[in-house]
Amino acid sequence: MSTKTNSPITNLLDGLSNGARYLRDKFEAFEGDRLGQIGLLILATFIFIGIFARPITIEFLNITIPGIAPYDPNERAVGGRLEPPSSAHLLGTTHLGRDVFSQLIAGTRVTLIVGSLAAFMAVFIGTNVGLVSAYFGGWVDDVLMRITDIAYSVPFLPFAIVMVAIIGSSIVNIIVAIVLILWRSTARVIRSQVLSHKQRPYVESAEAIGASHIRIMYLHILPNVLPLAFLYAAFAVGWAVIAEASLSFLGFGDPAMLSWGEMIFNVYTADAIREAWWWVFPPGIAIMLFVMSVFFIGRTLEKVVNPELRHKE
Amino acid sequence: MGLREFVIRRILQLVVTFWAFFTLLFVLFRLVPGDPTTMFLLDGMTAEQREQRIAELGLDQPLHIQYMEYLSQLLTGDFGQSFIYREPVIDIIIVRFMNTIVLMGTALFFAYLIGVTFGALMGWWRGSRFERGGIIVTLMARSSPEFWVGIVLLSVFVFWLGWFPSSGMRATGGELGGGFVARYGSIDFLRHLFLPALTGAIVFMATPTLLMRNTMLDVLNADFIEIKKAEGLPERTVLYRHAARNSVLPIVTVMAIATGAAMGGSVVIETVFNWPGMGREMVRAVNNNDYPVAMAAFFLMGSVVIIMNFLADLAYVYLDPRVEYE
Numbered sequence: 001m002s003t004k005t006n007s008p009i010t011n012l013l014d015g016l017s018n019g020a021r022y023l024r025d026k027f028e029a030f031e032g033d034r035l036g037q038i039g040l041l042i043l044a045t046f047i048f049i050g051i052f053a054r055p056i057t058i059e060f061l062n063i064t065i066p067g068i069a070p071y072d073p074n075e076r077a078v079g080g081r082l083e084p085p086s087s088a089h090l091l092g093t094t095h096l097g098r099d100v101f102s103q104l105i106a107g108t109r110v111t112l113i114v115g116s117l118a119a120f121m122a123v124f125i126g127t128n129v130g131l132v133s134a135y136f137g138g139w140v141d142d143v144l145m146r147i148t149d150i151a152y153s154v155p156f157l158p159f160a161i162v163m164v165a166i167i168g169s170s171i172v173n174i175i176v177a178i179v180l181i182l183w184r185s186t187a188r189v190i191r192s193q194v195l196s197h198k199q200r201p202y203v204e205s206a207e208a209i210g211a212s213h214i215r216i217m218y219l220h221i222l223p224n225v226l227p228l229a230f231l232y233a234a235f236a237v238g239w240a241v242i243a244e245a246s247l248s249f250l251g252f253g254d255p256a257m258l259s260w261g262e263m264i265f266n267v268y269t270a271d272a273i274r275e276a277w278w279w280v281f282p283p284g285i286a287i288m289l290f291v292m293s294v295f296f297i298g299r300t301l302e303k304v305v306n307p308e309l310r311h312k313e
Numbered sequence: 314m315g316l317r318e319f320v321i322r323r324i325l326q327l328v329v330t331f332w333a334f335f336t337l338l339f340v341l342f343r344l345v346p347g348d349p350t351t352m353f354l355l356d357g358m359t360a361e362q363r364e365q366r367i368a369e370l371g372l373d374q375p376l377h378i379q380y381m382e383y384l385s386q387l388l389t390g391d392f393g394q395s396f397i398y399r400e401p402v403i404d405i406i407i408v409r410f411m412n413t414i415v416l417m418g419t420a421l422f423f424a425y426l427i428g429v430t431f432g433a434l435m436g437w438w439r440g441s442r443f444e445r446g447g448i449i450v451t452l453m454a455r456s457s458p459e460f461w462v463g464i465v466l467l468s469v470f471v472f473w474l475g476w477f478p479s480s481g482m483r484a485t486g487g488e489l490g491g492g493f494v495a496r497y498g499s500i501d502f503l504r505h506l507f508l509p510a511l512t513g514a515i516v517f518m519a520t521p522t523l524l525m526r527n528t529m530l531d532v533l534n535a536d537f538i539e540i541k542k543a544e545g546l547p548e549r550t551v552l553y554r555h556a557a558r559n560s561v562l563p564i565v566t567v568m569a570i571a572t573g574a575a576m577g578g579s580v581v582i583e584t585v586f587n588w589p590g591m592g593r594e595m596v597r598a599v600n601n602n603d604y605p606v607a608m609a610a611f612f613l614m615g616s617v618v619i620i621m622n623f624l625a626d627l628a629y630v631y632l633d634p635r636v637e638y639e
């Protein structure tokens with residue numbers, strides 16, 4: 001082992017080129033994969049809508065970018081009660097005369113926030129648990145994997161309901177309740193990957209030149225399992241959004257932030273489900289499209305992680 | 314390690330998991346922020362009544378004694394009294410539990426029956442239009458929350474076509490009488506069961522379908538399939554007797570995960586269709602601060618998942634002799 005391979009700069013460069021190669025692989029995987037492309041397109045649209053949903057004021061430049069939503073989603077009586085779609089109200093109005101289209105646009109933000117934050121936190125925790133568990137083995141592994149087993153024995157949605165009911169239904173609490181369960185699958189799958197990497201020569205040689213545990217774990221092994229973590233992040237976004245929507249549908253959503261699930265909850269409590277199709281279907285379709293887009297992307301990423309799948313298509 | 318040792322170890326693990334789950338419940342329901350005793354009290358109590366009630370419930374005891382007390386109560390199936398119904402929780406929850414098992418059992422049965430068949434055909438006809446369409450439909454179903462599927466079915470089959478009753482478990486007046494068959498076998502009951510069970514089946518179908526397709530692709534690449542084809546066996550025989558049968562194994566392991574999903578799904582599906590099961594009862598209990606009922610429902614759901622995980626592990630080593638006991 002020369003000093004060259006051990007210097008931080010070469011390590012960094014290696015890391016960067018690894019990353020670049022990974023990104024290139026990723027885009028190659030999207031090439032010729034219609035579903036993955038559709039997924040990216042839908043997701044990009046939702047992100048755009050989410051960012052520009054409401055007017056944005058940049059104070060020091062003194063400009064305001066107008067929002068997409070034509071009305072304030074919470075303002076009452078911008079139209080009549082339960083009006084079907086018209087040119088003034090593209091998707092009609094609610095029983096309180098609120099504009100459904102504006103609510104739909106504004107709800108995109110909640111979905112994006114919950115999906116990205118919950119997935120990031122869950123995968124962050126899961127990756128670390130899996131990495132530490134597999135790397136150290138022994139009692140550390142035993143303890144961490146028993147905790148993972150316990151997380152697997154807790155039913156996801158009922159747990160989230162009880163948590164949110166007890167600690168209060170703010171968006172932060174909802175994300176925490178989701179993350180507390182969602183990390184489990186990443187932890188298991190990363191652990192099994194790290195177990196196989198631990199046996200490989202590159203880890204042995206790093207050990208031989210006296211690299212620290214932290215260094216081996218995070219600079220040598222982690223980059224190799226990162227693609228898998230990305231894959232699980234994509235699926236975690238989907239599950240988190242479904243969980244938030246279900247919680248809100250059951251009436252445990254954040255009352256201050258109107259989400260798509262909460263819109264459908266409102267239809268139910270207003271007893272308008274039979275007539276107000278314009279109020280029920282848009283948020284439902286939006287949830288389905290959003291989750292579909294991340295699952296499509298996940299399927300494409302799966303081929304990067306598991307090249308065998310490429311030949312199966 | 315032999316099979317016997319594996320089973321013993323797995324049973325010990327089961328006990329530990331149950332204990333951890335009990336403790337989690339205790340922490341959730343007793344150590345909440347604020348005064349944990351308030352949730353066991355009713356509004357409009359005088360100070361004296363409050364104290365008496367606290368003493369009655371043992372909430373004035375030190376925590377570790379409360380904890381031991383709590384464990385012994387759970388093990389004897391004593392969940393206390395419901396605040397709303399003023400009845401023992403166990404009596405309320407057992408009926409609801411049965412209703413949930415009937416609904417979710419039906420949904421899971423059809424989800425796996427259809428999913429395995431559909432997935433096997435998708436693997437068999439790989440690269441066809443059928444397969445591509447099948448994947449998109451499956452991913453769509455997987456991307457839909459249960460309540461959304463339920464609402465779509467309600468809108469089409471109830472509000473538009475009027476083929477099914479919109480909610481509940483039986484028509485008013487058709488009250489329970491007689492035994493199990495009369496209760497769960499009547500036409501009226503099946504008509505009420507159809508839509509909620511279909512909702513569950515559609516949502517839960519995605520996992521077995523995709524998994525079955527993937528394992529079929531692996532199995533179809535194996536040499537013995539080529540040999541069977543070369544032997545001149547009809548395609549159907551190869552598909553059913555040789556390819557599909559060897560692909561079913563991984564499905565067994567995801568059954569446990571599916572049960573967990575079904576427990577969560579029951580909460581939503583029962584709310585949409587007003588099904589008098591445990592999930593809807595739990596939502597109602599949480600909304601009314603009826604904590605003993607909420608806790609019992611959560612306890613039963615978790616127990617079902619833990620036991621299914623255990624059975625899946627055992628089934629796996631039993632079915633696949635190649636599995637090594639780690």
